[in-house]
Amino acid sequence: MERSDRSIEVELIVHAIHLKYGYDFRDYSRAAIQRRLLLRLQKEGLANLAELQHRIIHQPEFFARILTDFSINVTEMFRDPEFYQGLKGQVFPELARRRHLKVWHAGCGSGEEVFSLAILFMEAGLYQRTQFYATDINREVLARARRGEIPFKDLRKYSANYLAVGGEQSLADYLDISHGEATIRPDLLANILFSDHNLVHDQVFGEMDLILCRNVLIYFNRNLQNRVLDLFRESLTPGGYLCLGMKESLYFADPGNDLVEVVPAVSIYQRKP
């Protein structure tokens, strides 16, 4: 099928970003990239993609907006409660047998899911022996994550999710709430190291007991998905666990891989011990 002019323009922008800023979105889902560019175009009131491309190339501060548009920031605390139930029920008992734990949350965005993990690790008595690494390509959202901020408007939903996971307290017990602002308690932030890491070209993050990367691969094409899965596999200690998004369960095309699905419906895998 012949490509539309629009899809050619989108491709040119993706290449321009790579050449100018070094961020490589060439293996991202083109449909999602195009949609986000068009939304930005509308928001800025620009006439066409050529004008958008011009601003991206000539105004680094404008590109920062595009980078935020492209980074996958849709996240929530205890997203998909059934996933966290599976983690608690079938992975925690195994983790409890290990003396030190390393956890990597790749694509952490503003941190809601790594905060959720920290809370559950605390409740399971695992938190004190765990180092969490939370990474994202977007420094701006990482800065918010470091401050532990939770948008006030989302608290009701997060509380409901927490209870659906079988939470033992009230979510508010883990937050400091004052002046209409909510932040994660400092002791829950203390073991989390936030840093900037790009799954497309950065290296292995070694010896992890648990890697969480949910609804990130969904935006990658097959080629990049497989490369990132290799990166995860190499970053896992034998017996380590990999948690993907609910619709990311079918990507193990590579026959040599030693990842076994341990909690099927919620996409939790284990590297063979």
Next chain:
Amino acid sequence: MSNRRPDLSQPRHAVVIGTSAGGVEALSRLLAVLPASFSWPVLVVIHLDKNRQSQLARALNHRCSLPVKEADNMEPIIPGTVYLAPPNYHLLVDDTLHLALAVDDPVSFSRPSVDVLFESAADVFRENLIGVILTGANADGARGLAAVKAMGGTTIVQTPATASFRGMPEAALATGGADHVLPLAEIAPLLIRLHGAE
């Protein structure tokens, strides 16, 4: 002009369907009429709660001549297959004729959103796309149907008076305009005629 030869294993045409309240009944009546020889892929967004939907694909698959499945991320679009957007994910069409899922914010208060599917499919299939809006109680799909029309595609809306919920067809008629406004029972026969004419 392009001198690339067309790839016959890839669909050149497609049908997109959007529906909401009352949609399970309408969708199963429409899809059940399409024969196994209907070779255009059919992409569907229906607003439903989580648990009902995975059962819906199975139930429809049982009742229809065409295979019906929930869409997987990055799967190639196979002719003559019906794909349902999974609950809580947007469904889009990639320019390589693969399906893409996304967890971007809801659009028109909906995820999956009819607008998102229709707009991305319109961009890829252009004049070879048929957009269908069935019963529903909200305005999702109105913008999407306008996009189908703007790219030269064919638009069909269920006659509001015959829909279980008229809000969605009415909103689509108000913004997009429709090439055909028909009661449910006449929509599948029209699709079959359009398919036969190609």
